[in-house]
Amino acid sequence: MKMNFWWKAGLCVFLAASLTACGGGGGGGRTASKPRIRFVNASPDSTALTYSIDGSVEASAIPYLGLSDKFKDKDPDSYDLSVREDAGSEDLDAVVGSFSNEKEYLITTVGLEAYGAEPVKRARIVSPEIDLTVPNGTKSRIYVLHGFLRATGFDTPNIDLRNPGDNPQYKVENIDFGSIGTLTIDASTQTFVARRTGTESVYATQTFTFDAGGIYLAIVGGIEGGSAPLDPKITFIKIN
Missing domain, CATH: 2.60.40 (Immunoglobulin-like)
Structure with missing residues (x-):
């Protein structure tokens, strides 16, 4: 009787393995x-x-x-x-x-x-x-798009987005024109400045309140010296 029991148990294991290998049992590959x-x-x-x-x-x-x-x-x-x-x-x-x-x-x-x-x-x-994966816990994610242009006759530099002052809590640096930089921050009210990389030249300033789990697009846009609506500005838009 013991041999019969172990033979049946072995057969079950074999069948289970076969079903898994063949994609049986109602399974199948994960659809991306x-x-x-x-x-x-x-x-x-x-x-x-x-x-x-x-x-x-x-x-x-x-x-x-x-x-x-x-x-x-x-x-x-x-x-x-x-x-x-x-x-x-x-x-x-x-x-x-x-x-x-x-x-x-x-x-x-x-x-x-x-x-x-x-x-x-x-x-x-x-x-x-x-990436639209929701940030963990009380975090927010910011995608910083560099769309700012200098005045006619001047080359557009790379930019940083950071808190004001010499010791910013949050910063993303050296963003090329037309590219995106990424920041993960604590959900809170924050002030950010957009400034020329490697200098203290500030192009725009904005204060905004970020939600926990929020994902935001920050467009640094406008034209240097432009009048509204073409003035330099940072625009935060929630995208999730």
Whole structure:
């Protein structure tokens, strides 16, 4: 009888292992989350922008410092991305963007439509990757987008976002134009300044209250010496 018991037990283990190896028992491989995208307008001299993917309109009427209403799922692949004014007939920029599973992207226009003799400042599409995983505990996460431009005739430098003073509690440094820096902070009311990397030159200041578990886009935008709404500013937008 004992041999019969152990033979049956061994058979059960074998069958269980076989089901697992073959994907049986109602299981199956984990399905990866699709890429998610959202559209942002950080071009200070634009009015309202329309974004297209592979020639089909995905979002429109996005004002300066505005976002599309929510993140959209896309299949993981490479796509033709383009942007134009809502009433425009010509693309301001067109690029190829690639999106991967389990990632989020902000498809963003930075730079100027009227760039004059400074093509380095022309409007362009950038697609920085972000993470919408909720921060732990009482933390907040900030994605800092550098969309600020210096006045005509002056090169746009890298910037820092930090608390004021010589000993900031929080800082992210040396952000390239059109790129994103990341900060994780305690949920609280904080004052931040945007300043030129390696100097004490402050371009903009903003105080804001951050929620626990909140994820924010901080657009450092505007044009040096510009009048509202083109003045230099830091705009915090909750994106989760």
